[in-house]
Amino acid sequence: MLGVALVFAGAAAMADTGADTPKRVVSINLCTDQLALMLADKGQLISVTKMSQDPRSSAMAEAANTVPANASRAEEVFAMNPDLVLAGAYSSYATVQMLQRLGVRVEVFKAASSMAEIRSGITRMGAVLGQQDRATEMLADFDAELARLSDAPAHRPRAALYFANGYTTGEATLTGQIVQAAGFANISSEQGFAAGGFLPLEKLALTNPDVVITGQPYRGASRAEAVMHHPVIERLKSRATVAAITDRDWVCGTPFVLRAVAEMRDLRLSMEPAK
Amino acid sequence: MRLMLALSALVLLLFVGSLTVGPAGFGGLSALWGGDGPMPLIMHEIRLPRALLGLMIGLSLGLSGAAMQGYLRNPLAEPGLIGVSSTAALGAVLAIHTGLAGAWMLGLPLAALAGAVIGVGLILLLAGPRGGSLTLILAGIALSAMAAALTSLVLNLAPNPWAANEIIFWMMGSLADRSMTHVWLALPLMVVGWLLLATTGRGLDALTLGEDTAAAMGIDMRRLRLVLVFGTACVIGAGVAVAGSIGFVGLVVPHLLRPLVQARPSHLLWASALGGAAMVLAADIAVRIMLPDGDLKLGVLTALVGAPLFLHLIYKTRRGLA
Numbered sequence: 001m002l003g004v005a006l007v008f009a010g011a012a013a014m015a016d017t018g019a020d021t022p023k024r025v026v027s028i029n030l031c032t033d034q035l036a037l038m039l040a041d042k043g044q045l046i047s048v049t050k051m052s053q054d055p056r057s058s059a060m061a062e063a064a065n066t067v068p069a070n071a072s073r074a075e076e077v078f079a080m081n082p083d084l085v086l087a088g089a090y091s092s093y094a095t096v097q098m099l100q101r102l103g104v105r106v107e108v109f110k111a112a113s114s115m116a117e118i119r120s121g122i123t124r125m126g127a128v129l130g131q132q133d134r135a136t137e138m139l140a141d142f143d144a145e146l147a148r149l150s151d152a153p154a155h156r157p158r159a160a161l162y163f164a165n166g167y168t169t170g171e172a173t174l175t176g177q178i179v180q181a182a183g184f185a186n187i188s189s190e191q192g193f194a195a196g197g198f199l200p201l202e203k204l205a206l207t208n209p210d211v212v213i214t215g216q217p218y219r220g221a222s223r224a225e226a227v228m229h230h231p232v233i234e235r236l237k238s239r240a241t242v243a244a245i246t247d248r249d250w251v252c253g254t255p256f257v258l259r260a261v262a263e264m265r266d267l268r269l270s271m272e273p274a275k
Numbered sequence: 276m277r278l279m280l281a282l283s284a285l286v287l288l289l290f291v292g293s294l295t296v297g298p299a300g301f302g303g304l305s306a307l308w309g310g311d312g313p314m315p316l317i318m319h320e321i322r323l324p325r326a327l328l329g330l331m332i333g334l335s336l337g338l339s340g341a342a343m344q345g346y347l348r349n350p351l352a353e354p355g356l357i358g359v360s361s362t363a364a365l366g367a368v369l370a371i372h373t374g375l376a377g378a379w380m381l382g383l384p385l386a387a388l389a390g391a392v393i394g395v396g397l398i399l400l401l402a403g404p405r406g407g408s409l410t411l412i413l414a415g416i417a418l419s420a421m422a423a424a425l426t427s428l429v430l431n432l433a434p435n436p437w438a439a440n441e442i443i444f445w446m447m448g449s450l451a452d453r454s455m456t457h458v459w460l461a462l463p464l465m466v467v468g469w470l471l472l473a474t475t476g477r478g479l480d481a482l483t484l485g486e487d488t489a490a491a492m493g494i495d496m497r498r499l500r501l502v503l504v505f506g507t508a509c510v511i512g513a514g515v516a517v518a519g520s521i522g523f524v525g526l527v528v529p530h531l532l533r534p535l536v537q538a539r540p541s542h543l544l545w546a547s548a549l550g551g552a553a554m555v556l557a558a559d560i561a562v563r564i565m566l567p568d569g570d571l572k573l574g575v576l577t578a579l580v581g582a583p584l585f586l587h588l589i590y591k592t593r594r595g596l597a
Contacts (some may be wrong), residue, residue, distance in 0.1 A: 164437050165437070198568060200298040200299075200568055201321055202297045202298045202317050202321055203298050203299055203568075205299065205313045205320075206313045218437070219434050219435065220372065220438065221374065221377055222433070222438045222441065223437075224438075224441065225435070230320070230454055231320045231456075232316060232317070232321060235316055235320070
């Protein structure tokens with residue numbers, strides 16, 4: 001009964017947004033920036049975050065550069081007089097609250113942690129922007145490409161994902177899903193991490209992975225990233241295939257994750273003759 | 276003599292204990308003498324440097340605490356409390372984030388040394404030769420706050436998104452995921468500091484009779500002061516550069532051992548050095564047992580032990596403070 005009511009409410013909301021297409025959309029989250037840039041009409045999206053203009057963290061830096069930037073602060077966003085604000089679940093709660101108090105419509109998008117959630121994110125973005133057709137088209141391409149890349153591998157090499165501060169990501173994260181879709185087995189799953197967590201260096205040393213996947217360091221120095229050059233990691237790397245991933249294709253639930261899947265799949269295929 | 280044997284045995288025991296504790300479990304000490312596979316790798320590259328650094332940093336903290344307390348004749352003097360560790364951390368952070376540490380191997384420890392020299396120098400200047408408790412504590416608070424604020428500022432301005440998360444490491448200290456590189460980085464400077472501080476024993480003994488008497492006994496006060504400043508700065512600078520600031524060790528250990536050496540500063544120096552090593556090694560074992568998969572900072576544990584004692588000492592000396 002409740003389910004039916006929710007479906008109706010959802011349908012009503014969808015119909016509502018369809019009839020009333022927003023014309024001044026501001027995005028204050030790196031991931032909603034990129035989805036909106038792909039789906040919105042020219043001129044419909046009036047501002048994206050500064051972060052999405054940085055090619056280090058954004059897969060759409062070039063497109064983002066054609067739109068004015070914001071720093072995700074309520075004051076400047078409100079001054080742009082938006083009729084829709086797109087925020088991420090990790091956007092500042094205070095900012096979102098303030099905008100809502102001021103009467104601005106805010107749509108908060110959860111960070112995707114699986115391929116299914118990427119699909120629902122695309123659908124929802126299409127709905128709130130009134131670009132359902134474009135979203136449907138994007139989904140069809142996404143599904144076809146994902147199916148092409150997801151051939152069942154005969155042998156799954158064991159990959160260790162090891163990032164700054166000794167952080168690892170398991171199956172319940174987008175990174176973990178990308179690696180799995182590309183045909184690898186994830187060492188953090190063996191170690192009991194479903195989502196993300198800190199994998200002690202000692203435990204990593206015991207795992208003897210076939211592939212070591214680390215993040216690419218940001219500019220400037222940090223102790224957090226220095227651990228990726230610890231002698232233990234260097235030793236593991238000397239015995240395994242090594243890959244350093246760039247955040248931009250990995251962090252957001254956009255079709256760009258397929259680029260990451262393809263890259264990892266190529267890595268796996270390149271390992272096969274050696275086996 | 277018996278105290279020295281007992282303390283040495285305790286340090287040895289804790290050192291071996293430190294090698295056996297870790298998230299990977301215990302695979303036998305024989306892995307230390309080579310072999311193939313993950314366990315020797317863990318022993319050589321993770322546990323051994325960790326235990327060695329615990330030993331070295333503990334020695335340094337105990338020794339410098341005893342030396343400062345002897346010189347200032349004040350039981351509240353401790354490198355962490357009076358801000359020397361904080362200024363050393365500021366030096367280290369500046370070296371890392373200006374790229375000096377990356378460009379030149381010795382850049383990191385020497386920058387921390389420079390920070391520590393400035394810290395000790397300022398404190399001795401402010402507290403005066405007699406080191407009144409109130410001036411000492413207040414100067415220490417101001418210096419710590421200033422250095423910590425500047426450290427946070429540098430880390431927040433750094434271009435690297437991870438840098439700001441490192442504030443807690445510099446303030447609380449940790450031995451997690453260090454390597455032999457860090458041991459070699461810290462050791463030369465520490466040895467210099469240990470040797471310098473070890474020579475202060477006679478001067479500190481004489482100083483218990485008062486400055487005039489000490490001078491009459493042929494103690495060169497200016498030289499003693501200089502040796503103390505550089506000795507302390509060397510050991511604290513080198514320690515902080517690789518493990519952050521670990522507080523209260525130099526306060527707790529001399530306090531516990533003082534009655535056992537009949538309050539003789541020269542004896543307290545080596546006793547505190549051994550005691551400090553035992554305390555840091557024990558604390559580092561404890562953090563690994565309490566939170567095997569995380570990185571509980573060492574300073575959290577030493578402060579939980581040390582801060583109540585600090586309050587107790589203030590309570591005892593409060594008449595002198597007023």
